[in-house]
Amino acid sequence: xxxxxxxxxxxxxxxxxxxxxxxxxxxxxxxxxxxxxxxxxxxxxxxxxxxxxxxxxxxxxxxxxxxxxxxxxxxxxxxxxxxxxxxx
Numbered sequence: 001x002x003x004x005x006x007x008x009x010x011x012x013x014x015x016x017x018x019x020x021x022x023x024x025x026x027x028x029x030x031x032x033x034x035x036x037x038x039x040x041x042x043x044x045x046x047x048x049x050x051x052x053x054x055x056x057x058x059x060x061x062x063x064x065x066x067x068x069x070x071x072x073x074x075x076x077x078x079x080x081x082x083x084x085x086x087x088x
Contacts, residue, residue: 035061035063037080037083037084037085039061040071040083041075041080041083043057043060043061043063043068043071044068044071044072044075044083047068047072048072054068054069071083
């Protein structure tokens, strides 16, 4: 295995396999959401109205069932402020 370090990036070479691994946390991008707070609110209120199942709402918004459950939990705990994008 050949290993070479260039600044904060480490390159590995092994039998035609190349991988780039970022070494510092500062290099990793922040997680951002593609859903606005209004879309999150709409999804949560659809679920809480008990007219739509969780799987149908998840498919409609292109999210996982666990993500929707997290939004619902945060909404119940903190209201609309719970649906804001976290800063971490």
